[in-house]
Amino acid sequence: MTKEFENFADRVTDELIDRLQEDGYGHITVGVRSVETAGGSYEAVNVKLNGTEMAVSANLSKVYETYLSGMPMEEIAENLTHQISHTLAQMSRLDVSFITDYENVKDRLIVDLVSGNQSRNRLRDVPHGNIADMALVCKVMADPDDISKGTILINNSLLQQYGITPEQLQRDALGNAARIRPASIAPMSEVLHREPLGDDEFLFVASSPDAIHGAGVIAYPGFLDQAAQQLEGDFFILPSSIHEVILAKDNGFLHAEELTDLVQAVNQTEVAPEERLSDTAYHFDSREHVFEKAEQFAARKRRDRGKGSLLENLAEKSQRVSEEKVNRIERASTSKVKGGKEI
CATH class of the missing domain: 3.30.160 (Double Stranded RNA Binding Domain)
Structure with missing residues (x-):
């Protein structure tokens, strides 16, 4: 400054x-x-x-x-x-007197996914969960029917008043958010009002129905598995902003490093600093049920391929050793028979 x-x-x-x-x-x-x-x-x-x-x-x-x-x-x-x-x-x-009574708060709880880097200082006083390099915080809607009228962030002071654990707060918030602001997944062509691509559609937008602070839907119970079912397999997650994320089918043509470069470029040119969620692309493995950074996924796959190659090499070597051992036994047996001895 x-x-x-x-x-x-x-x-x-x-x-x-x-x-x-x-x-x-x-x-x-x-x-x-x-x-x-x-x-x-x-x-x-x-x-x-x-x-x-x-x-x-x-x-x-x-x-x-x-x-x-x-x-x-x-x-x-x-x-x-x-x-x-x-x-x-x-x-x-707005009447916010309800904020001190958890029984009144529970039905207004929602979650918000924010940048872990952006909120590092604020998170010291806020109960939160970590999702890779992002943070999931809990908020209360001032008006239970309209998020545009404001939200109140749950801090440690309020949590202490409620007499509950951070884990219970997050469970309640995730469950209630999924109920009052259910996740939506729409094809990118539909969001952009373009001609539907049908079976060729591979980009989808995930958010809340009002598309306000909707990136947190990826933390909803069962959301990633449901998304994998809709996208028919593994997919990448591109953190478009705190309001939504883009899901891209892992069709074998997308590369982790390129996607992360794309996210960073878009953040620098298209997204307001206060609305940036992350500079990293992520991946969901639908078979292993693993959410991780795209680079970690790529590295894991390289290691798995390396292990496969090593096992194949060991198997081939073992087969050669076995064949050589059989050959030695056969040669020894032939030599002993020629010498008039039985095995």
């Missing part, structure tokens, strides 16, 4: 405090924090309503770019204030 950016951030936070207080938000905490992502990091301005779990963040690094491009500070502060004030107003209208 440069000195120029620090000065800019200080001016923005001062402006936000003054303007938000004028809008009636007198008890707020405004600060700047670093957000790590799979593709880098950015600075975010965070506004929290004191005494509540409600907070709003905005990408300050992106705003700084508009400032360097010539946008006046007055306009920047006005736009940010409007954005944050509008979101806070929506959140304030």
Whole structure:
């Protein structure tokens, strides 16, 4: 963070405090924090309503770019204030008192798959599960019928209030998420509104019905096996974003290294830093029921082929030794018969 950016951030936070207080938000905490992502990091301005779990963040690094491009500070502060004030107003209208009672929370639990790199610092205070280099966190829908109205991340403090284990929280969240936001798998041609490819379709999109924070469906109980059945065998998983993943049939023509390069290229050019899930491609082995990084799958297959070749070589060598032993016995037997002795 440069000195120029620090000065800019200080001016923005001062402006936000003054303007938000004028809008009636007198008890707020405004600060700047670093957000790590799979593709880098950015600075975010965070506004929290004191005494509540409600907070709003905005990408300050992106705003700084508009400032360097010539946008006046007055306009920047006005736009940010409007954005944050509008979101806070929506959140304030929601009754979130239910959040402290786990019995009320259980039916609103969902899961969210995020980048392990992006969330490394935040995950210290959040119960989570690890899926390769990604992390599965649990959230509560503020409105049980509409995820667009916001979610509340379950942190260690709330978990302690609930008096349950992280394992139970994850089980409950996965089960409930699969019920209220069931996974969907659609051919890529259908998603892009193109001519169906029929039997030639090999790319599919997996997400939730609303396609919002839907990448977590890959952790749903039984999802990978169901996907393997629909795709008729093994498949690769390309983490398109936190909202969805792409499933590609393992037809023998796709290579792990090329797919990982593709994921990284798309992340750098097409996906916003805060929405990047991973820079790695993954693979699901439908026979072994193994989910792993694509490179690990490729290495495992190379080792298996190597073992096969070694076993074949040993078998051939053993056969040659056996044949040679038989030949020696036959030669010895012939020699002894010629000498007038019986075996």
